[in-house]
Amino acid sequence: MSVQIRPQRLSATAIRNRKGGDKIVCLTAYTAPVARLLDEEVDLLLVGDSLAMVIYGFDSTLPVTLDMMVAHGAAVVRATQHAAIVVDLPFGAYQESPEQAFRAAARVMADTGCMSVKLEGGEEMAETVAFLTRRGIPVMGHIGLTPQAVNQLGGYRSRGHEGAERRKILADGAAIADAGAYSLVIEGVNEGVARDMTAAVAIPTIGIGGSPACDGQILVTDDMLGLFAFTPKFVKRYARLADDIREAARAYAAEVRDGRFPAPEHTYQAPAKRAKTTAGALTVQSNLPLSGNSGEP
Numbered sequence: 001m002s003v004q005i006r007p008q009r010l011s012a013t014a015i016r017n018r019k020g021g022d023k024i025v026c027l028t029a030y031t032a033p034v035a036r037l038l039d040e041e042v043d044l045l046l047v048g049d050s051l052a053m054v055i056y057g058f059d060s061t062l063p064v065t066l067d068m069m070v071a072h073g074a075a076v077v078r079a080t081q082h083a084a085i086v087v088d089l090p091f092g093a094y095q096e097s098p099e100q101a102f103r104a105a106a107r108v109m110a111d112t113g114c115m116s117v118k119l120e121g122g123e124e125m126a127e128t129v130a131f132l133t134r135r136g137i138p139v140m141g142h143i144g145l146t147p148q149a150v151n152q153l154g155g156y157r158s159r160g161h162e163g164a165e166r167r168k169i170l171a172d173g174a175a176i177a178d179a180g181a182y183s184l185v186i187e188g189v190n191e192g193v194a195r196d197m198t199a200a201v202a203i204p205t206i207g208i209g210g211s212p213a214c215d216g217q218i219l220v221t222d223d224m225l226g227l228f229a230f231t232p233k234f235v236k237r238y239a240r241l242a243d244d245i246r247e248a249a250r251a252y253a254a255e256v257r258d259g260r261f262p263a264p265e266h267t268y269q270a271p272a273k274r275a276k277t278t279a280g281a282l283t284v285q286s287n288l289p290l291s292g293n294s295g296e297p
């Protein structure tokens with residue numbers, strides 16, 4: 001067997017072994033340039049099916065296809081070297097049977113080079129998680145507020161505040177952990193549930209609207225960068241990029257309209273000319289202003 005030397009990425013086992021240790025830092029990424037910027041700062045990047053809303057402007061995650069996940073997953077893997085890359089299995093690509101889930105997960109892993117898939121669901125998905133993990137596919141679970149089940153759950157409200165719902169979420173988490181998942185996203189649940197879950201399971205919990213007690217945290221990157229007007233309670237904005245983008249677009253529009261852009265330094269002059277010196281040697285006369293960071297062209 002020949003071994004290719006590849007950059008050291010965090011593996012599912014490395015993430016699994018962080019249970020109770022250093023907090024696991026996760027964000028979403030959907031495109032190469034953003035993934036490249038985030039790669040060194042985080043432990044794990046999730047190519048989430050939230051790209052339906054964030055990138056494509058749908059109002060739920062349901063319309064995402066396997067082809068979309070593969071295209072974005074491959075872009076994120078190509079752009080990164082350090083973070084563990086996890087790709088979501090989209091709605092309809094895995095719920096029917098463990099075999100259907102295996103085909104979808106195998107395609108995602110083979111065509112993107114990611115190290116794991118994530119799927120939503122609790123007790124009802126435990127058999128599928130066991131089927132995948134026994135066949136070499138590391139699985140990250142996702143319970144609590146599961147966006148693919150928004151129509152069943154009756155909206156995006158937080159969950160697990162009272163008896164039966166609380167017990168159900170705890171049972172879901174235990175079932176997914178027992179089935180062999182290496183980590184578990186807990187979304188939009190009562191703080192106590194996330195804390196009890198983290199204490200109960202042997203795998204790391206990754207909170208999003210969970211609790212600081214979780215072993216790690218994840219946010220949708222575009223939310224924490226302040227690209228959307230509406231953000232859920234659990235989002236903290238670390239930047240206000242929407243304001244910066246609007247301001248940049250306004251400045252650009254004003255300069256185009258009043259003729260200040262493009263300026264001479266953004267404009268190509270006559271190409272370099274070859275001329276003979278008096279001594280007969282050839283020199284290059286250039287009046288090409290090479291632009292700031294890109295040079296010619």
Ligand code: KIV
Pocket residue numbers: 028046047048049050051088142185187208218219220
């Ligand atoms: O799709 C996604 O971005 C997610 C995170 C919110 C955990 O599943």
